[in-house]
Amino acid sequence: MSAPTPLPPTATTFLTPYLPHPTGGHYPFTTLTYAVSLDSHLSLSPGTQTHLSGPLSKSLTHHLRTHHAALLIGLTTALSDDPGLNSRIPGTPLSAQPTPIILDPRFRWTPTATTRVIRTAASGAGKPPYVLVRADAPEHADKTAVIEGVGGRVFRVPVPPGGAERWEWDVLLRFIRRECGVESVMVEGGGEVVNALLEARNQKLVDSVVVTVAPVYLGRGGVNVSPLGRIGSEGRRVPAARFRDVAWCVLGDDVVMAARPDVEI
Template identity: 45%
Template sequence: MAEKLTFPAESAALLEPRLPPTPNSEDASRSRPFVTLTFATSLDSSLSLAPGVRTRLSGPGSKAMTHYLRTRHAAILVGVSTVLADDPALNCRIAGASHQPRPIVIDANLRWTPRRSDKVFEVCRSGAGLAPFVLTGIDASQLPPESVELLHEHGGKYIHVRTTRFEATGRLRFSWDDILAALQAEDLASVMVEGGGQIINSLLDPAYHNLIDSVIVTIAPTWLGQGGVVVSPDRVTDSAGVPFPVARLSHVSWHPFGEDVVLCGTLRK
């Protein structure tokens, strides 16, 4: 069984202004889930050494912080590439935690074939996590019955979400508005968007900045080198074709956790 983690109360207090409102607060009634964008990156803005290569960046302190954040959100969201590369448990390992977040897997084209041996199901059977909700653009009649049954057995399910077809690749893809609407329909009031690169970069598109309530980024003191999976959204330009910054954080604070530094902020509208 994975080691239980602890996160000091004084450190948790530093993050409190960045977290979703409590269920009983006046801000708890919202038209969409509270969205926290959070990830760990190297000094060269890389999430991993290469696509599909699992790369550990967070030290013990910032890792515990991430698991603490999971206790404060109703759901954690990752793309299917992260599931295929990392086989993540997608649970919270803070000692004494009374809440487990619901894993959300973005899998528009149904690339993931769930297996009983996947960590996310192992922790579910042990009572240390929840089964995932898989958001897909594939019609229910075309879903593999074995996968549907496995998810249902553990308390998870497929959720059909409206898609558009990306002309360059022919693949289906979601709008973030439709993703959040699907989570809202499941009474998931908050979500941590954790990765991977395509998911993060798509959310950082200027069209979706108004959907992001909080940004919490762990910066590890390491360079991974060229060829990694980089956090870098598409370039934007003005009407004359001159590029300008895609986004900038405001209300910024920096918090050291061990050798890592955690950057918190909000996107300027």
């Protein structure tokens, strides 16, 4: 793939206040980033790769990746996009590449030697992936061998209480900080991951949000960013999420918002 378009200095300056810094707590510094259409869709339909970001906003994403210790996606994104999960900025040393983290509770991901994130690690253009599965997921020695063959690891996360399908985000991020040794993580989706982290109970876990808005409507039926509604103290609906410390940057045809969740609403 071609190298990203060089960013203007104004774009990197715009992003600087939202970059990771030591938190000193139980959780990694967590940045939530994604690209949406004007109707707040991530893709045309579930499991369909949809390109929204323009060249400059894609470059901003690659720049952001170099400032995080890890890059996290869900299984659906891994299956539909087959991403490399690295920064393609020329001259980026391996030490500045993020460690890919794939959330795969039931260990359904089937990596092979041709899977992009595996090829990227094998070539030295990116770090090997970590795959987080439930402690009771099948062993799959063949998949584990592919992952470990490029230096990656499979982490078995304790089964959620009551046998729930997915982990609570506070538990998951604590595990990533403690067991994976990750001090900062950039979360790139997909839809379930984004909407879950924007829920009122999880917003306190998010330190920065970077959202690219593309000048296009995808139409009804797409994968929508719309977190669960919330009820205020008076029993009426209130905004699901609001942001503070907001900054905007126009990059080509796109507009990018950087902000922090306002957990006080």
